Amino acid sequence: MTGRREARRQALDVLYQADITDAVPVDVLASWEGAGRTISPFARELVEGVERFQPEVDLLLEEHAEGWTVARMAAVDRTILRLAVFELLHSPDVPASVAISEAVEAAADLSADESKRFVNGVLGKIAREVPGAQRPTPA
Helix, strand or coil, X not given: CCCHHHHHHHHHHHHHHHHHHCCCHHHXXXXXXXXXXXXXXXXXXXXXXXXXXXXXXXXXXXXXXXXXXXXXXXXXXXXXXXXXXXXHHXXXXXXXXXXXXXXXXXXXXXXXXXXXXXXXXXXXXXXXXXXXXXXXXXX
C-alpha cells in the first residue's frame, strides 16, 4: 500500500464490508489483520474516524441529500459519502477539493453511472454550507 488514494480504497472496502454485514468497522479491520492483510495507517485512521463520527456524518448526509435518506442510498454510495464527509470535517490536512475529487472518482469506478453526480452534488453542498468543511487547496 503506497499512497493515500490506495489507503482510501482500502478504507472504503473495510467500511463497505462493515455496512453490508452490519459489523463494527474496527472489528472488520481486526478480522482483516487476523487474515494476514496489511492495513495502512491512513486507512486505519479513516475507518476509525468514520466509525467514531458516523452519527454526525449521517445527520449531515440526511440534511444535504435532498430526497434521500441514508438508509435508502446504495451501500457503496453511502460508504463513499461517509468517508468523504469525515475527511471534509475532520481531516484538516486534506483540502476539500481533494476529498470531493477522490469520492467522485471512487463513485465513478465503483458505483452506478449517476452516482458520481449524486456524490459530487451532496459533497459540494456540504462543503459550501457546513462551517469548517471548506478548506483551500494548498499553493
